[in-house]
Amino acid sequence: MAEPLQSDDLFGFLHVDLNSFFASVEQELHPEYRNRPLGVTATMADTGTLIAASYEAKALKIRTGTKVAEARQLCPDIVLVSSDHSVYAKFSHNITKAVERICPVAHNPSIDEMVCQLMGRERQPPNARRIALDIKQAIKDDVGSTLRCSIGMAPNRYLAKIASDMQKPDGLIGLLPSQLPRALAHLELRDLPGVGARTEARLNAKGITTMPQLLALDRAGMHKLMDSVWGDRMYHWLRGHDTGDDGAPVPSEIQKSLGHSHVLAPEHRTPEGAWAVAHKLLHKAAMRLRMEHFYTASLAVTIKYSLSRDQARSLGDCHPERSEGPAPAPAQARVRKHTSGITQTGWGMEARFQPAQDTLSLLAALQGCWKQAPNGPEHQKPFFVGVTMTKLIPEAEYQAGLFEEPGNRNQLSHTMDKLNLKYGHSTLHFAGMLPARDSAPTRIAFTQIPVQYGNDWM
Numbered sequence: 258m259a260e261p262l263q264s265d266d267l268f269g270f271l272h273v274d275l276n277s278f279f280a281s282v283e284q285e286l287h288p289e290y291r292n293r294p295l296g297v298t299a300t301m302a303d304t305g306t307l308i309a310a311s312y313e314a315k316a317l318k319i320r321t322g323t324k325v326a327e328a329r330q331l332c333p334d335i336v337l338v339s340s341d342h343s344v345y346a347k348f349s350h351n352i353t354k355a356v357e358r359i360c361p362v363a364h365n366p367s368i369d370e371m372v373c374q375l376m377g378r379e380r381q382p383p384n385a386r387r388i389a390l391d392i393k394q395a396i397k398d399d400v401g402s403t404l405r406c407s408i409g410m411a412p413n414r415y416l417a418k419i420a421s422d423m424q425k426p427d428g429l430i431g432l433l434p435s436q437l438p439r440a441l442a443h444l445e446l447r448d449l450p451g452v453g454a455r456t457e458a459r460l461n462a463k464g465i466t467t468m469p470q471l472l473a474l475d476r477a478g479m480h481k482l483m484d485s486v487w488g489d490r491m492y493h494w495l496r497g498h499d500t501g502d503d504g505a506p507v508p509s510e511i512q513k514s515l516g517h518s519h520v521l522a523p524e525h526r527t528p529e530g531a532w533a534v535a536h537k538l539l540h541k542a543a544m545r546l547r548m549e550h551f552y553t554a555s556l557a558v559t560i561k562y563s564l565s566r567d568q569a570r571s572l573g574d575c576h577p578e579r580s581e582g583p584a585p586a587p588a589q590a591r592v593r594k595h596t597s598g599i600t601q602t603g604w605g606m607e608a609r610f611q612p613a614q615d616t617l618s619l620l621a622a623l624q625g626c627w628k629q630a631p632n633g634p635e636h637q638k639p640f641f642v643g644v645t646m647t648k649l650i651p652e653a654e655y656q657a658g659l660f661e662e663p664g665n666r667n668q669l670s671h672t673m674d675k676l677n678l679k680y681g682h683s684t685l686h687f688a689g690m691l692p693a694r695d696s697a698p699t700r701i702a703f704t705q706i707p708v709q710y711g712n713d714w715m
């Protein structure tokens with residue numbers, strides 16, 4: 258009999274990591290390569306290196322980074338294939354879709370990794386395990402039978418990634434809070450995400466060469482060891498705390514904007530409904546902004562309206578919306594067919610302001626934009642709204658004190674985030690959100706927002 262589970266022994270995240278991804282895709286596309294040692298290389302020359310190796314090749318000690326010439330020496334029969342990233346990207350997209358059939362993907366840390374955040378009862382270990390097994394099956398059924406993945410289940414993203422690395426191929430490992438941190442004691446320091454050769458050397462120089470030594474440090478000791486707040490974070494992550502800031506930090510050069518858009522349910526296709534949904538999208542984006550540790554200095558709003566045939570014809574003659582107020586971006590009225598077949602016209606504007614990350618300041622910017630929105634007869638049936646924050650500034654670069662902060666808005670926002678994270682997405686919200694509370698897909702809670710960086714459709 259298994260030990261009875263402790264009631265707070267819950268998982269928060271699943272980390273899905275495809276095994277030998279590029280090599281498996283090649284074996285999927287070419288059945289004649291299956292069950293054979295195979296290497297993928299970007300440069301077929303002898304001096305080139307492998308960027309992926311099949312499990313059959315790995316058994317012969319051929320792995321990512323092995324030189325082509327050396328691979329041929331170790332296995333004269335090895336199948337060598339030139340890499341094709343557009344094919345791998347397509348597979349990655351299809352795998353994400355397969356995973357989403359089971360559980361929404363919150364984050365794609367790389368082309369062969371997907372992170373799902375678990376909610377409510379999904380967090381109970383038997384349910385999380387069921388979801389993980391269903392994900393494996395969905396990938397096989399929808400994308401290809403040769404595609405295997407290792408899944409890690411853990412209370413935070415950092416540990417879920419570690420767990421996904423603990424068993425390969427086709428692994429499924431859970432790290433329960435009650436097993437932490439001792440379940441990590443057998444790892445090497447280098448098994449920890451973020452600990453590369455240089456960090457390892459630094460730790461060794463400070464006398465830390467094993468995981469048990471690292472785990473024996475208290476929080477202050479970890480801070481001193483890493484010489485930064487990373488030490489404090491790592492201290493908490495290794496003990497299964499979900500500090501909400503372990504989302505494999507996205508380099509700021511990729512993250513140029515953050516936002517959400519939504520096609521309105523038919524019952525919300527009114528100016529009031531659109532406002533309520535925009536309000537809700539803003540709230541989600543603002544919370545994400547803070548979780549990802551950014552400030553923003555710009556907010557862009559997009560609204561698309563469906564048109565009757567007569568309206569489309571008269572608007573086709575073009576009468577651009579006039580807008581007033583402080584330097585709004587040029588409003589646009591174009592008649593187009595939406596992909597859904599809806600004849601539409603769109604409007605958008607961008608507001609600039611002093612860097613902010615609190616919901617109230619951002620809401621004021623949204624309201625400012627919204628007042629500029631056209632309200633003629635052809636603008637009564639909004640069917641799409643988008644709210645995007647651009648000009649993101651990493652918190653670290655934001656110089657506190659440089660900008661006056663009205664009231665105590667940041668503190669309030671952080672308190673709301675904490676309550677929302679703890680109790681689910683609709684615990685605390687501003688009144689304007691109420692009509693739209695049930696409109697966004699129910700599985701997409703504030704804490705579980707699909708994020709696609711550098712893309713309008715977030």
Ligand SMILES: [Mg+2]
Binds near residue numbers: 274275276
């Ligand atoms: Mg992988």
